[in-house]
Amino acid sequence: MGQGEAPMDAPSVAQELNGAGLRGVKLSCRNVWKLFGANADRKFDAADLTNLTAAELGARGQMAAVRDVTIDVREGEIFVLMGLSGSGKSTLLRCLSRLIEPSAGAVMFEGQNLLDANPAQLIDIRRHKMGMVFQHFALLPHLTVIDNVAFPLSLQKVGKSERQRRAREVLELVGLKGKELSFPRQLSGGQQQRVGIARSLAANPELWFLDEPFSALDPLIRREMQAELQRLQSVLKKTIVFVTHDFDEAIRLADRIAIMKDGAVVQLGTPEDLVLNPATDYVAEFTGDVDRAKVVSAARIMRPRSGGAVAGEVNARDKIVDIAPRVIGAGQAFVVRDGSRVVGEITPQSVLDILLERGTRR
Amino acid sequence: MSTDAATAPLERRSPWPLIWLGFLVAVVAIWLLRDPLIWLVKYPDKLEINLAKWIGIAAKWLVAHIQFLTRGLAAVLDMPLDTAIAVLAKGILAPNDAVIVPRVSWLGVIGAMTLTGYAYGGLRTAATVFLCFTYIAFFGQWNGAMLTLASVIVCVPIAVALGLGFGILAFRHPRLATWVVQPSLDLMQTMPSFAYLVPVLLLFGSGPVPALVATVIFASPPMVRATVLALRSVPEEVMDFGKMAGCSPQQKTWRIMIPSSRALLMVGVNQVIMMTLNMVIIASMIGAGGLGYDVLLALRQGDIGRGAVAGLAIVAIAISLDRISQAAAEHQARPFKSGDTFAHRHPYLIAGIGWLAVTTLISLFVPEFSDVPKSLTLTLGDSLNEIVKWININFFDLIEAIRTWLLLNVMNPVKQGLLMAPWIAILGGLVLAGYQLGGRRLALLVALLVAFILIAGQWEKAMISVYLCAISAVIAALIGIPIGAWASRSDWGNRVATIAVDTLQTLPTFVYLIPVVMLFRVGDVTAMIAIVSFAVTPAIRYTAHGLRNVSPQVVEAARAMGSTPRQILWRVQVPLALPEIMLGINQVILLSLSMLVITALVGTRDLGQEVYIALTKADPGRGIVAGLCVAFLGIVLDRLAAAGAKRARERLGLLDINAQH
Numbered sequence A: 001m002g003q004g005e006a007p008m009d010a011p012s013v014a015q016e017l018n019g020a021g022l023r024g025v026k027l028s029c030r031n032v033w034k035l036f037g038a039n040a041d042r043k044f045d046a047a048d049l050t051n052l053t054a055a056e057l058g059a060r061g062q063m064a065a066v067r068d069v070t071i072d073v074r075e076g077e078i079f080v081l082m083g084l085s086g087s088g089k090s091t092l093l094r095c096l097s098r099l100i101e102p103s104a105g106a107v108m109f110e111g112q113n114l115l116d117a118n119p120a121q122l123i124d125i126r127r128h129k130m131g132m133v134f135q136h137f138a139l140l141p142h143l144t145v146i147d148n149v150a151f152p153l154s155l156q157k158v159g160k161s162e163r164q165r166r167a168r169e170v171l172e173l174v175g176l177k178g179k180e181l182s183f184p185r186q187l188s189g190g191q192q193q194r195v196g197i198a199r200s201l202a203a204n205p206e207l208w209f210l211d212e213p214f215s216a217l218d219p220l221i222r223r224e225m226q227a228e229l230q231r232l233q234s235v236l237k238k239t240i241v242f243v244t245h246d247f248d249e250a251i252r253l254a255d256r257i258a259i260m261k262d263g264a265v266v267q268l269g270t271p272e273d274l275v276l277n278p279a280t281d282y283v284a285e286f287t288g289d290v291d292r293a294k295v296v297s298a299a300r301i302m303r304p305r306s307g308g309a310v311a312g313e314v315n316a317r318d319k320i321v322d323i324a325p326r327v328i329g330a331g332q333a334f335v336v337r338d339g340s341r342v343v344g345e346i347t348p349q350s351v352l353d354i355l356l357e358r359g360t361r362r
Numbered sequence B: 001m002s003t004d005a006a007t008a009p010l011e012r013r014s015p016w017p018l019i020w021l022g023f024l025v026a027v028v029a030i031w032l033l034r035d036p037l038i039w040l041v042k043y044p045d046k047l048e049i050n051l052a053k054w055i056g057i058a059a060k061w062l063v064a065h066i067q068f069l070t071r072g073l074a075a076v077l078d079m080p081l082d083t084a085i086a087v088l089a090k091g092i093l094a095p096n097d098a099v100i101v102p103r104v105s106w107l108g109v110i111g112a113m114t115l116t117g118y119a120y121g122g123l124r125t126a127a128t129v130f131l132c133f134t135y136i137a138f139f140g141q142w143n144g145a146m147l148t149l150a151s152v153i154v155c156v157p158i159a160v161a162l163g164l165g166f167g168i169l170a171f172r173h174p175r176l177a178t179w180v181v182q183p184s185l186d187l188m189q190t191m192p193s194f195a196y197l198v199p200v201l202l203l204f205g206s207g208p209v210p211a212l213v214a215t216v217i218f219a220s221p222p223m224v225r226a227t228v229l230a231l232r233s234v235p236e237e238v239m240d241f242g243k244m245a246g247c248s249p250q251q252k253t254w255r256i257m258i259p260s261s262r263a264l265l266m267v268g269v270n271q272v273i274m275m276t277l278n279m280v281i282i283a284s285m286i287g288a289g290g291l292g293y294d295v296l297l298a299l300r301q302g303d304i305g306r307g308a309v310a311g312l313a314i315v316a317i318a319i320s321l322d323r324i325s326q327a328a329a330e331h332q333a334r335p336f337k338s339g340d341t342f343a344h345r346h347p348y349l350i351a352g353i354g355w356l357a358v359t360t361l362i363s364l365f366v367p368e369f370s371d372v373p374k375s376l377t378l379t380l381g382d383s384l385n386e387i388v389k390w391i392n393i394n395f396f397d398l399i400e401a402i403r404t405w406l407l408l409n410v411m412n413p414v415k416q417g418l419l420m421a422p423w424i425a426i427l428g429g430l431v432l433a434g435y436q437l438g439g440r441r442l443a444l445l446v447a448l449l450v451a452f453i454l455i456a457g458q459w460e461k462a463m464i465s466v467y468l469c470a471i472s473a474v475i476a477a478l479i480g481i482p483i484g485a486w487a488s489r490s491d492w493g494n495r496v497a498t499i500a501v502d503t504l505q506t507l508p509t510f511v512y513l514i515p516v517v518m519l520f521r522v523g524d525v526t527a528m529i530a531i532v533s534f535a536v537t538p539a540i541r542y543t544a545h546g547l548r549n550v551s552p553q554v555v556e557a558a559r560a561m562g563s564t565p566r567q568i569l570w571r572v573q574v575p576l577a578l579p580e581i582m583l584g585i586n587q588v589i590l591l592s593l594s595m596l597v598i599t600a601l602v603g604t605r606d607l608g609q610e611v612y613i614a615l616t617k618a619d620p621g622r623g624i625v626a627g628l629c630v631a632f633l634g635i636v637l638d639r640l641a642a643a644g645a646k647r648a649r650e651r652l653g654l655l656d657i658n659a660q661h
């Protein structure tokens, strides 16, 4: 089933509701490739690589860890890179932050090609505009919690009292007040990752990279940290690129998700897009087990106002699972509202379809 | 590169038994035809090149042209060394020998060292350090020990800084590491320590500073290795963090990589300290004073008791510094509170300096604080000499019988065999083994290195070295492997063995000579026993470790099948631990070679003796050639053993336990 077969014109409305179309692009990449193996350090022309299959690259002693990826990350959104282990998520993230040089393509950050930045500019951009959180925390074992958090500031020669003040501030933000003088080894995994998060926020970056930040944590703690991240984001409104191999986590956090396989993006869309219209069987494998009522919003299944009787109102962003009792209980259509505007109506039948996983399934 | 010989599928019938049989036939044929083919048996003199002469000429030229540099360097090094000696040993004296500034009080030093031990390692370390320094004080070794300590204090930071610098360089430029740094390290570590002395003597003359230079050169290679290892161990994520936080390359090295790999770096520092102390006696041959000189002098005068007491003082320093630096490596700093004063943060430092200052101040008025009072010192040397005399009188026949038996039945036959064997057979056998174990590259390396020894005209001496080394290594393995096996059987045994092995390894090589010379006098048997006792430790350690590391499931499975403990050991554990045991034997061989040169002092006639003679005659060409020969022998044996262990490991499908081999 193709991507374009969504029912009605709902997706565009939903996208608009996401605010996605309204915001500027913060970070984007165009036809980015990363080859490992022979000549891995060379620059290639993306056009020359496009037609090469994995087998042909293999014959040249190369392997494409990232294959012709083009994405836009918009200001203030949580953009999730999802894929199985080895699918090239980390490599793509490292290309986006230019921790490694892409073999081909361009990475645009705030309208400037990051790949053209010289070392001094790059250091400057990273110090002031980017933060990164790592799977295994990457804390410095010889420093106390507060010194770890203040470390990026100390690189910038921020004065001692100022950086201590700032470090305390972010530590409090992540709920680690009182642990300032501990060493990382004395903290639990969840606490250590909170330090990692605080550290990446110390310099108040605009762009925030998180590479599987919760994968090393126990499931319960992971849930807690996801909620924490959502809370932080509601306050901080960063532009976030978040890597995970856990589709549930992706759905919970993402504004948009790019699903990766063998280095390429196989589908890019909102959680609703992916769940309702998986582009390939591969994507469907992930979405199959998802409870769609928790993902799909009212705007997604509404139809234009028919003028018939209605039993009440729902918000366009409400998830089906939350409104289903009311709509089905009333047995009548509901008006869908976005702010002050009426954008359509939903029927008990369409809500039931979602609950029973009918109709829109592959 | 082709390693087809090494990687041929195992199912195919190996051609090697046939090849070796052919080789054997050829050797016998040469032996039978030895009269017409004498040039294949005894290497013709005409084909030798007087390398020693040419190197000697080149060295003289070099010396003449860079002496201004070496003089300058010596002058620079003289300052810290003089200062350290003044502080610890001599004080500052007026021309008429009146004390202007006193040296630190011996009570102060004992207290400060003990406190350092306590700060890093707690009560146990403190007690060890206290006992060691008390021994030094009360057995009349204080002055010598402080001279030695002064040179250690200057040498260790320089060697650590050098090692760190080269290590960082090698880490940043991997190609430099593989083609320059790694081979030089291999060469430097297999080159006998004596060989360093000759060029240093030539460039710097003799005295405390040249001794310091030789020691620094000898002690820095392990730090280079440790640094590269430590920097490579920094997790990739942490490196990425450094980049993302916006570190400049300098900040990344000094603020991220070095501090976060501190524990591994401290292992390197510990090794530098141990190597420095190892060199104490040897360096005294070119003018280092202190305990090393005391030992050397006592040995030369035949006063073995006095030598032993001074040697034990070196051991005491070695054990103290070893424990302190190991504890420091594991020590984890306490966090400071923001309001803490300097005194709050460094209580031991303040207390130590305070104690030193107070005792030294008192020593101005109370002479007992300045020098250890004569009435308190004990003499051990004479009683030791008495004991040795008593043993020698009462057990002379027995010891002599052992000595003669060993010489006649073990040592001499092997020696004669090696000396009479055709050189072509030994060269061919080694090259063939190289090809079988490691392919064309290893065969070529072996051929070149062995050919160097032939061409340099050192064949006979090299064979004597091989003979001593081989016998010692075999005996060390025969003793060490069973001990290791025994130690692996129980936790208790393992603990005892670990402590024994650790202690043996802190002893400077030279110290091993003393008791053996006491009992067996000079000669090959003495050398052999000294080598065995020095080289036995890795056999014990690797065997115990290898056996203990055999997967418990495999052992369990064997037990479930009804194997007896004996069967489990021989059928399961030993074969699986074999690769690691072989690495242990490899280490045994290398240690034997390094000890070999030291035993030259007890009158062997091998390459070691050649180096020693070159040293006494200050003949750089001769010393360097002989030193290179020892190093090349070591490299050949090391590479062959390592390749063999690797093959065994692959055959057993075991993980590569030691990536550098």
Ligand SMILES: Nc1ncnc2c1ncn2[C@@H]1O[C@H](COP(=O)(O)OP(=O)(O)O)[C@@H](O)[C@H]1O
Pocket (backbone or CB within 6 Å): A036, A037, A065, A083, A084, A085, A086, A087, A088, A089, A090, A091, A092
């Ligand atoms: N430095 C490297 N050299 C060679 N191959 C690499 C390197 N880094 C990653 N790869 C390969 O690229 C692919 C993608 O890796 P990665 O981006 O780490 O995947 P993910 O983060 O999705 O698990 C993997 O097959 C991996 O083996």
Ligand SMILES: [Mg+2]
Pocket (backbone or CB within 6 Å): A089, A090, A091, A212
């Ligand atoms: Mg990854």
